[in-house]
Amino acid sequence: MNGRTQIQPRPAAGQDDALAGLREVLRVTRPGADVELIRRAYDVAASWHQGQTRRSGDPYITHPLAVATILAELGADDQMLCAAMLHDTIEDTPYTLAALSGQFGAEVAALVVGTIALDQVKGGRGRNLSQVLAAVRSADTRVLAIKVADRLHNMRTVEFTPPAKQLRKSRESLDIFAPVASQLSMDTIVAELETLAYATMKRNRHARSVSGRLLIAVTALLPVATRTRWCEEWLGELHTLAARRDRASFAVHTMLGIPRLAYTVRNPARGRRRAG
Amino acid sequence: MKYAVKMTGPVQQVLRAMLEDAAVPRYGLQISKQADLEPGTLYPVMARLEGVGWVESSWENADLSIKDGRPRRRYYQLTKDGAEQARLALAEISGRREKRRSSLSAAQPGPLGASL
Numbered sequence: 001m002n003g004r005t006q007i008q009p010r011p012a013a014g015q016d017d018a019l020a021g022l023r024e025v026l027r028v029t030r031p032g033a034d035v036e037l038i039r040r041a042y043d044v045a046a047s048w049h050q051g052q053t054r055r056s057g058d059p060y061i062t063h064p065l066a067v068a069t070i071l072a073e074l075g076a077d078d079q080m081l082c083a084a085m086l087h088d089t090i091e092d093t094p095y096t097l098a099a100l101s102g103q104f105g106a107e108v109a110a111l112v113v114g115t116i117a118l119d120q121v122k123g124g125r126g127r128n129l130s131q132v133l134a135a136v137r138s139a140d141t142r143v144l145a146i147k148v149a150d151r152l153h154n155m156r157t158v159e160f161t162p163p164a165k166q167l168r169k170s171r172e173s174l175d176i177f178a179p180v181a182s183q184l185s186m187d188t189i190v191a192e193l194e195t196l197a198y199a200t201m202k203r204n205r206h207a208r209s210v211s212g213r214l215l216i217a218v219t220a221l222l223p224v225a226t227r228t229r230w231c232e233e234w235l236g237e238l239h240t241l242a243a244r245r246d247r248a249s250f251a252v253h254t255m256l257g258i259p260r261l262a263y264t265v266r267n268p269a270r271g272r273r274r275a276g
Numbered sequence: 277m278k279y280a281v282k283m284t285g286p287v288q289q290v291l292r293a294m295l296e297d298a299a300v301p302r303y304g305l306q307i308s309k310q311a312d313l314e315p316g317t318l319y320p321v322m323a324r325l326e327g328v329g330w331v332e333s334s335w336e337n338a339d340l341s342i343k344d345g346r347p348r349r350r351y352y353q354l355t356k357d358g359a360e361q362a363r364l365a366l367a368e369i370s371g372r373r374e375k376r377r378s379s380l381s382a383a384q385p386g387p388l389g390a391s392l
Contacts, residue, residue, distance in 0.1 A: 056338075159338040159341065159342060159348065160338065163347060199342070199345065202345060203341070203342070203345050203346055204347060206347075229350070230319070232348065232350075233349075233350040234304075235347050236341075236346065236347040236348060236349045236350065237303070237304055237305045237315070237349075239346040240303075240305055240346070240349075241305070250305075250315055253314040253315045253316040254315040254316055255316070256314075256316035257314075257315065257316025257317060257318070257319055257320050260316075260320040261319050261320040261323055263320075264320045264323040264324050265323050265327070268323070268324070268327025268328070
């Protein structure tokens with residue numbers, strides 16, 4: 001939550017309670033909230049996401065919980081908060097829409113389906129910005145609010161994703177999510193999204209330079225699982241080099257070592273047998 | 277003695293540089309400068325050393341990099357075992373080199389016979 005929550009959560013009474021922060025927010029913004037229902041949605045989501053982690057290493061459930069908390073700060077209703085808790089279960093776990101609908105009702109299920117449908121519009125190949133915006137305009141405002149909160153938390157934790165993805169998420173935040181949030185009068189969220197997006201783009205500006213693009217391109221020669229790590233590591237090094245000439249030299253020399261690096265990461269224990 | 281890593285010249289340079297202060301984590305560019313190696317030589321060496329457990333690497337704290345407005349750095353550090361093995365290996369190499377030098381400079385086949 002990065003301490004951005006304006007209402008400071010008090011320590012939970014007795015043992016530590018994952019929902020203490022959310023409950024504290026609700027106490028102020030919506031005293032009549034059905035905390036039991038929301039707790040149930042949390043428990044179901046937590047059990048299905050069990051074992052999954054965010055790129056930051058945190059348990060996955062911290063994400064839907066944070067999204068629900070952002071919405072609670074805006075006074076969102078019980079159905080929206082449940083949908084926020086459950087928004088990734090259908091796509092990322094074996095939990096089914098029928099089960100969700102049975103446990104939380106058709107309204108929550110429809111909200112979750114709405115967020116998935118929007119993902120598909122945005123993720124579809126060959127879609128351009130105006131098509132996406134058209135789909136967004138026709139979407140339910142409650143679904144849009146969930147997506148905006150989802151994006152805000154993803155931007156708050158964007159530093160754990162690869163540089164190229166950070167740039168893409170930032171661009172989308174500015175082009176799609178900030179305007180949508182503005183339309184929904186979520187003004188503090190607009191401001192935070194823009195601040196995060198501009199800072200992220202500035203931090204990763206070398207990913208768009210010639211040297212950065214070259215390095216990103218040649219990591220294709222490395223095993224998939226290791227690409228992100230080297231890519232991010234090298235863009236960090238590029239950032240440290242002040243002169244463009246040094247960055248170009250770094251990129252070229254790093255590139256020359258890639259075949260050997262690829263061999264090494266594929267055969268980590270075979271150092272002694274390799275000739276040369 | 278056989279070590280987990282083939283002690284090539286670049287490997288020795290990296291290990292010497294890192295052993296100067298084994299407790300200090302360093303990022304690639306720093307090691308590259310201290311060991312006087314181009315990045316194209318350095319990173320495969322680091323991957324090898326990490327692969328055999330002599331070195332470990334981790335991302336720096338994200339909050340720190342955000343505050344400085346740059347991507348996270350990957351920091352390398354010798355493991356306890358790695359530092360030990362590296363010291364032994366480097367000592368053995370310089371011992372061998374020393375022996376070769378003295379046997380070359382000695383006119384008589386002294387040292388070998390004497391030690392027996």
